[in-house]
Amino acid sequence: MLAIDEQWLHGVGLDPLRDVVGLIGVSGPYDFCR
Amino acid sequence: MISAAEGRGAQDGLWRRQSASNQPITFAVGRKPPALLITERRRVVDPKNSTRLADKLRSQGNTVIDAVYERFGHVRFYSASRRSWPRGFLAARHRRLHCTHRSSRRRRSWVRSGNKAAQDAESAAGRPCVTCAEALTARVPKRIRRDRGRAPGSFAPDSSQDYDSGMFHFG
Numbered sequence: 193m194l195a196i197d198e199q200w201l202h203g204v205g206l207d208p209l210r211d212v213v214g215l216i217g218v219s220g221p222y223d224f225c226r
Numbered sequence: 227m228i229s230a231a232e233g234r235g236a237q238d239g240l241w242r243r244q245s246a247s248n249q250p251i252t253f254a255v256g257r258k259p260p261a262l263l264i265t266e267r268r269r270v271v272d273p274k275n276s277t278r279l280a281d282k283l284r285s286q287g288n289t290v291i292d293a294v295y296e297r298f299g300h301v302r303f304y305s306a307s308r309r310s311w312p313r314g315f316l317a318a319r320h321r322r323l324h325c326t327h328r329s330s331r332r333r334r335s336w337v338r339s340g341n342k343a344a345q346d347a348e349s350a351a352g353r354p355c356v357t358c359a360e361a362l363t364a365r366v367p368k369r370i371r372r373d374r375g376r377a378p379g380s381f382a383p384d385s386s387q388d389y390d391s392g393m394f395h396f397g
Contacts, residue, residue: 195261197253208259215261219271222263222279223251 254282260289267294 194200195208195215246252261283265276273294280292336343 193250193253195259196250209257212259214259217261217263217276217279219265220250220263220275220279221271222275223249224275225246225249225251 251279251282254279254286256286258283258286258288261291263290263292265292265294 195212198208201208201211261280263276263280265271265273267273276292276294280290283290
């Protein structure tokens with residue numbers, strides 16, 4: 193969520209594209225709405 | 227008068243509308259950091275969660291690798307590496323509490339002290355239990371499908387039928 197929804201890192205002065213090298217997700221509930 | 231089924235349906239719809247704001251896929255719009263999404267074929271968490279997110283990120287021009295493995299349970303992902311502490315932790319806990327496969331020093335001491343459960347486990351020692359058999363086969367995961375329509379290094383099942391074709395069986 194930190195990498196995908198930038199509002200959280202923006203809240204502490206960071207930016208996902210600049211400060212996150214990559215996202216590794218393991219068996220994540222990314223889309224439980226379907 | 228609203229029936230119980232209708233009530234549950236309305237509740238479910240409300241839950242889905244509310245929870246959409248908590249799902250990462252909702253925010254997968256625009257440029258994002260590169261992503262590696264790994265999931266298991268089993269359905270503790272539906273693997274389509276990963277493939278849907280991967281597809282959406284790709285549709286926005288982002289770099290994504292998604293891999294679906296079989297012979298991996300949800301928890302076993304964290305314990306698959308011999309060097310990772312969770313595996314050691316889980317294995318030790320499993321051997322102490324449940325395993326009839328190997329005899330542990332702790333269990334032998336429990337047998338000597340008259341612990342009935344430990345005695346039962348010891349009497350069955352030598353026969354791999356389901357969890358141990360699973361762990362042994364899970365050490366070398368098998369990647370199940372390569373989607374040739376995607377970029378090199380990108381893996382995903384070809385269709386939902388791949389997920390629905392049945393559970394993995396040990397043997």
